[in-house]
Amino acid sequence: MSLIPRLEEELTRPPFNAWLGLRALSAEDGQVQIALPFRPELVGGTDPEFVHGGILASLADIAGHAVAAVSLGQPAPTIALSVDYLRAAPAVELTATAMLRRLGRSVVRVDVEIHAGERLVALARGSFNNPGGSA
Amino acid sequence: MSLIPRLEEELTRPPFNAWLGLRALSAEDGQVQIALPFRPELVGGTDPEFVHGGILASLADIAGHAVAAVSLGQPAPTIALSVDYLRAAPAVELTATAMLRRLGRSVVRVDVEIHAGERLVALARGSFNNPGGSA
Amino acid sequence: MSLIPRLEEELTRPPFNAWLGLRALSAEDGQVQIALPFRPELVGGTDPEFVHGGILASLADIAGHAVAAVSLGQPAPTIALSVDYLRAAPAVELTATAMLRRLGRSVVRVDVEIHAGERLVALARGSFNNPGGSA
Amino acid sequence: MSLIPRLEEELTRPPFNAWLGLRALSAEDGQVQIALPFRPELVGGTDPEFVHGGILASLADIAGHAVAAVSLGQPAPTIALSVDYLRAAPAVELTATAMLRRLGRSVVRVDVEIHAGERLVALARGSFNNPGGSA
Incomplete structure (x- = not known):
């Protein structure tokens, strides 16, 4: 069964995720890929314009949580x-x-890579709590 | 001379910071304090409602950058x-x-603590590049 | 009751801790302090001589674990x-x-500071598993 | 030209590295692999015996530094x-x-994976200073 609907729910239900306008690109066992469209409120600085570091951290948190949540259900x-x-x-x-x-x-461990086109712009690593897992 | 105007510029000039509606609380040599008012788009989940982890990371990044930038000028x-x-x-x-x-x-190292009222909700640590500093 | 005996057991029972020759300085609820005497095998580089970064990480891990273990029992x-x-x-x-x-x-969260005399040389942060704690 | 001699120098010159008895396995542009033989002083706990977390951190620091230093010269x-x-x-x-x-x-960024046989036991990420690099 496709994991895409579960991933899409992750990306649209939390209000901040919805505000970001995230899009599911792929979801398989152990890996998900999502897209964050640009919008002017995401800018962290100019000359030239760049996306705010907090937005990259948010994207990493959301993607990391998504692969953990999709895997754990x-x-x-x-x-x-x-x-x-x-x-x-x-x-x-x-x-x-x-x-x-x-x-x-x-504990669930996740690596996240963030790209702008072909360029790797950030690496992230997250730990997530496995709520059903501990003895 | 007060560092508050410089801090306020940090909190309002970048579009994402402006969208967050941050407020300067205090700025002295080596320490700044800022407030993030609640708004519904910041919610990460419900039952009960909580602020999104990406927003906490953004707040830590902004506060950490602010103390580094205010100190370095x-x-x-x-x-x-x-x-x-x-x-x-x-x-x-x-x-x-x-x-x-x-x-x-x-490299500039900064510790950040995030509180909701009296409760400590997150600890963060950042490294920032000292652009004028290297040989 | 003094927590020092429990801390000393932490510092001497594991073979690597014993090899390091650690000494308990103080132990109270929520804080412990330990000393790592210098020995030539700890050197990471010369001109001038400095202690290896892996040894600083080891010292941080041991001190962080000690305060968690002493607190949890x-x-x-x-x-x-x-x-x-x-x-x-x-x-x-x-x-x-x-x-x-x-x-x-x-999860137990711990901050560690490492000093050489009065000089702060490293900051560390650790997460430790609370084995008896989860639901 | 083979990078192995440069890697071997990394693994044997610093006294702590020498004490660990590290072995170069491979060195190519952008990746190095090293082995840490077991010795009893590395033990962090028993029942069953395991290698101390500080030793894993040391191994990650050494391997990360090695790939940075070999690449930078x-x-x-x-x-x-x-x-x-x-x-x-x-x-x-x-x-x-x-x-x-x-x-x-x-800044040079490095990822390190530590295996015991086929099993992945630790992930690490390091930042290293590029001394010749800044403007």
């Missing part, structure tokens, strides 16, 4: 998130690819 | 940001306190 | 550890101060 | 290191694979 609250900013993200649509690295009994 | 691009989520952040105004931990020649 | 496996290196650590005895930031039902 | 001091512990590391030889993710003008 339930929400997985974020324990911790770290983002490495590699380059300024240009004011264009961004894509985030979230990969499950370990679905542990208590 | 120029922008300091974020190198890396990590956020530890301690509790769900209730749907109320949040405050962020950013403390300079080390103003190094190439 | 049982081992708390490390989930994640991040270390920010602020300055080269000189080839002298180092002290680590670990502070409990949140003893959550599933 | 000079030392690259660690700015920050984060380690996610996925499973207890059994008391056997471990291998670390370090991959260059971005060689920036001021």
Whole structure:
């Protein structure tokens, strides 16, 4: 069964996710890909324009949570998130690819890569709580 | 001379910061405090309502950058940001306190604490680039 | 009742801790302090000599785990550890101060500061698993 | 020209690296692989025996630094290191694979994976200073 409907629910139900206008690109076991269209409120600075670092962190959190939640079949609250900013993200649509690295009994680990076209602009890693998992 | 006007510029000039509606609470050498008023688009989930983790990361990035930029007198691009989520952040105004931990020649380190009233909801740590600093 | 004996057990029972020759300085509810004497095998580089970054990470992990374990009364496996290196650590005895930031039902958060004399050389933050805590 | 001799120098010159008894497995542009033989002083706990988390952090720091230094042709001091512990590391030889993710003008980013045989036991990410790079 397709995981796309579950991913789309992730991307549209929370009000902040809805405001961002995220789009599901793909969802399979252990990996999801989502797109964040550009809108002027996302800008963090000019000359030249770039997308705000907080928006990249938000995109990483959402994509990371999505792959955890889609895999677990339930929400997985974020324990911790770290983002490495590699380059300024240009004011264009961004894509985030979230990969499950370990679905542990208590903690789910996820890697996220954010691209602007072909360019890698940020790396992120998140820990999410597996609510049903602990003894 | 008061650092508040410089902090206020940080909080209003970037379009995403302006959209968030941030308010300067205090600015002194090595520490700034800012407030993020609640608005419905910030919600990450319901039952009960909480503020989205990406918004907490954004607030940490902005407060961390602000203390670095106010101290350096120029922008300091974020190198890396990590956020530890301690509790769900209730749907109320949040405050962020950013403390300079080390103003190094190439890297500026900042700690950020986010509170909802008296409750500590998140800890963050950021590295920012000191553009004028390296040899 | 003094927490020092429990801390000393933490610092001497694991073979790597014993090899490091750690010493308990203080232990109270929510905070422990330990000392790492210098020995030549800890050197990471010369001209001038400094203590290896991996040793600083080890010291942070041990101090963070110690405050979690002393508070919980049982081992708390490390989930994640991040270390920010602020300055080269000189080839002298180092002290680590670990502070409990949140003893959550599933995750314990700890901040660690490492000093060489009066100089802060590294900041660390760790997440530890609360084995008895989850529902 | 083979990068193996340069990697071997990285693994044997610093006294702590020498104490660990590290072995170069492979070195190519942008990726190095090293092995850490087991020795009893590396143990962090028993029942069953596992390798200390500080040793895994040390191995990640060394492998990350090695790929940065081999690529730059000079030392690259660690700015920050984060380690996610996925499973207890059994008391056997471990291998670390370090991959260059971005060689920036001021910061070099590296991902490290640590395996015990086929099992992934830890993920790490490091930032290293590019000493010759900044303007």
